[in-house]
Each structure stands twice: as C-alpha cells, then as structure tokens.
C-alpha cells in the first residue's frame with residue numbers, strides 16, 4: 473500500500489470530516505465547525521489534535537481577552553470618573569460665581585470619597601482642569617466650558633457599555649490609548665481570557681485532500697443482522713484510542729488485617745488443625761486459674777486486665793474440676809509440684825474479664841476433647857496497655873494446641889517454624905516464662921527493613937498442673953501469637969494504630985490482594 477493510502481486508512485471518521493471541512497472553509501472556529509459537522513466541539517478539538525500530531529494540519533492556539541465593564545466601570549460610564557465629577561462640581565461652583573472651593577465641600581458636592589479625591593487631584597492638575605491654592609481647589613479658565621460627556625474616556629466607557637463581551641482586538645484604535653491608561657486603574661473591567669484554535673492544512677493534508685478519500689460511517693454497535701449476513705466484514709470500525717484517559721478505579725477489597733487473619737486461618741486448616749471459637753467475656757477461672765496462674769499474679773491486677781461489672785459473677789464448671797484446680801494452686805495436686813502455697817479463693821475465680829489471651833479457650837477445648845487433637849482459634853483479646861506505635865489495648869491472637877502421645881517441645885518449635893515460613897517469615901526462639909508452660913519460648917521474627925527482631929508471642933508445653941485437672945495424659949504443645957504485628961510487618965506499617973484507622977489514602981493504594989501462596 474502506498475504511504476498516503478495507509479495514512480488515509482488510519483484516519484478516523486471525525487478526522488476525515490474535519491479535513492473536508494477545512495478544505496471547504498478553513499476560517500471557521502472549532503465551535504462553528506462542530507455545528508456544521510454535527511459533532512461535539514470536544515470531538516473537533518481532539519480530532520484536530522490527532523491530525524496535528526500526524527502533521528496533517530497545523531493547530532494554532534489563540535487567546536483572546538473578552539472585556540466587559542465591571543459595576544464600577546458601569547457607574548463611571550453613567551456618572552463619570554471621579555475627576556470628571558469633581559470638574560463638574562467645580563464648573564457648577566463657577567456658575568454660582570465661586571472660583572475657589574474647600575476640598576471637603578468639593579468632595580461632598582461631587583459625591584466622591586476622600587481617596588478618590590486624592591487620586592483625582594493628580595489628573596485634574598495634569599489636564600490643567602484645576603489646581604490647588606492654599607488648600608482650596610481652583611478651576612482653570614480653560615476647563616470651565618469642557619463638556620464632560622464629550623471626553624474620550626466617557627465615550628470609551630459608553631462604547632464598552634454598548635458592546636458587551638467585546639474581544640480585545642476588536643476595540644477601535646482611537647480608544648487604545650485610553651484603554652491602556654484605564655488598565656492601570658484596577659477594577660474597571662472584567663476580563664475573561666478565551667482560548668480558541670484555528671486550523672490550517674499542512675502539505676500532507678493538502679496531498680490527502682488532493683488524493684481524495686471516502687467518508688464512511690463507523691460502526692459502533694453490531695446488530696444481530698450484520699453478524700448473520702456477514703455485512704460486518706464490510707463495516708468500518710472506529711479504532712480504540714489507547715491513550716484516552718480513564719477514571720481511576722478503587723475496587724473494594726478486604727482489609728489488610730482481615731486478609732492476614734484469613735491467611736493464618738487457611739494455613740492452620742492446611743496443617744490439619746480444627747478451628748475453635750470462644751467468647752470475648754471469660755471467667756477468671758478459665759482465663760487465669762485453669763492456667764495455673766496464681767490469684768495474686770501481677771497480670772491479674774486491675775491495671776493489666778479489664779474486669780467486667782455486669783454480669784457480676786461467672787458460673788464455675790463442675791465441682792470436680794474446681795476442686796482439682798484449687799488443689800493444684802494450693803499444693804500442686806498429685807503432680808509432685810508444691811503448687812503456689814496459698815488459699816485458693818473461688819470468688820476470685822468467678823470474676824469476669826475481657827479475655828487477656830485466647831489460651832483460656834485452649835484449656836476449655838482440652839476439657840471437652842480427647843487427644844490426639846490439633847486446634848487453633850483466632851480472636852480478639854484485651855489488655856490495659858498504653859497505646860503507642862506497637863501497642864493497642866485490643867488486638868488479635870492466633871492460639872493453638874497440639875496434643876498427642878509423642879508430642880514434644882521440638883515438635884512445637886517445628887510447627888511454629890513451619891507456620892511462620894508459610895507466611896514468609898523467618899523465626900527464632902528465645903527462652904521465656906509463662907506460669908502454665910514449661911519449657912516456654914517467645915517467638916521473634918526478623919524484620920529486614922528495620923534490621924531488628926520483633927516479638928510475636930509465646931508458646932510452650934502445658935505443665936502437669938494445668939493438665940491434671942483436665943485429665944489429659946499426653947503432652948500438649950500450646951502457642952498464642954499476636955496478629956497485628958504480623959500485619960504491620962507484611963504491609964510495611966510503621967504504626968499499629970493505622971490498622972484501625974479508616975485512612976482511605978493508605979488503604980486505597982494497597983494492592984487488591986496479596987499473593988497468598990508464597991511458599
């Protein structure tokens with residue numbers, strides 16, 4: 473195909489229409505062309521832009537100032553400029569035989585402000601209309617007969633009043649000087665800048681016109697009929713404008729914390745764990761006592777734990793379990809341990825708390841299920857923490873237990889390692905202490921950006937004092953890990969509070985979904 477045929481072939485409908493129009497009458501404005509061609513004027517400018525980018529036409533941008541009188545300008549057209557009013561006042565005084573007038577009198581008679589007077593004096597003197605003599609204004613003889621309405625300034629203002637929306641370049645030459653003077657006085661005119669284009673054919677455009685082309689309508693929607701008859705093959709289609717801008721789209725998505733929770737859930741389910749669910753309100757019995765946490769333990773203090781007033785007391789489980797728990801606390805039951813050596817108080821165990829961890833749920837589960845078992849649970853826990861960038865009084869934990877004959881401490885470490893590996897983290901363990909486990913460890917993961925290890929939660933093997941009342945004979949590995957901190961690291965969040973703020977900007981810019989299966 474010849475180059476020119478190819479160029480013509482690539483022209484869109486509006487571009488062709490515009491080319492023809494330019495050939496017929498190049499002097500129309502885009503709006504006029506739009507009207508003639510019966511297409512939107514935006515389409516004319518964009519078609520022209522396309523033609524210009526292909527060097528088929530020239531596009532010249534013109535800016536024009538459209539001028540109108542402001543309210544002040546209209547007032548001056550009617551009543552004269554301040555200096556005119558002053559001159560008129562002086563002429564009237566002169567008629568009454570008064571040749572010298574005090575400033576304040578003139579101001580009053582002319583109906584001008586003091587400021588206008590100060591400004592006008594210069595003009596009055598420059599025009600030889602008046603001068604100041606000992607503080608009074610004196611009219612010059614040659615100014616006595618001046619006809620104010622005949623002054624070019626007033627004539628110009630009248631002209632503008634009669635020609636609203638006049639383009640700057642249409643103002644008659646004789647007024648140009650006055651216009652320039654007036655432009656120094658602010659506020660006489662309202663000026664709007666209008667942008668317009670004129671188009672002209674380039675050489676290539678002329679060649680295309682000379683070569684000639686057909687204007688075919690473009691199919692936008694295909695009909696059933698056209699498809700059936702095969703007519704669609706002969707239709708002319710509008711090309712896609714791949715450079716057209718599209719509106720930004722923010723699809724709905726799962727909150728990053730919730731996404732992390734879902735991911736954790738699917739990892740444990742993949743690893744063969746059953747999910748258990750508990751309640752946020754828990755008795756001190758299950759939250760603390762069943763975990764061999766002595767009743768004077770610091771964590772139970774009001775400043776660490778939220779106690780609930782209503783309901784006032786919790787029911788305790790069957791008396792056997794309570795009795796054995798009391799025995800563990802007081803002297804270690806039959807485990808060979810000495811216990812905590814104090815008088816265990818049932819009323820303290822009946823207190824109701826917002827659960828401080830999800831470990832209470834794990835012992836509840838052990839009370840109702842026989843090993844071997846693997847259970848996990850995800851839920852909110854509450855502690856009286858001072859809020860800062862990595863502490864919230866309310867956060868999520870994932871808790872778990874694995875109970876079985878051959879369960880060992882090493883198995884526990886292996887499970888945790890595997891869990892974190894599936895989330896994409898490397899974990900290390902540090903010895904720790906919990907009243908209900910032995911051995912106990914704290915897991916930490918490495919945050920490369922911060923070059924720091926971050927604490928994520930505790931784990932260990934439940935002690936005999938915990939297991940005996942439950943009648944569990946096997947080993948039980950247990951863990952309870954924080955979730956918010958994991959989410960922080962995954963999403964590069966510096967401050968844990970961000971997870972609970974509806975900060976649209978941050979959430980909007982997160983990817984819709986993470987690639988969950990990284991492992």
Ligand SMILES: N[C@@H](Cc1ccccc1)C(=O)O
Pocket residue numbers: 828829830831906909912929930931932950951952953
């Ligand atoms: N309950 C502990 C974590 C833990 C769970 C299970 C065993 C040992 C420790 C915490 O909240 O920090």
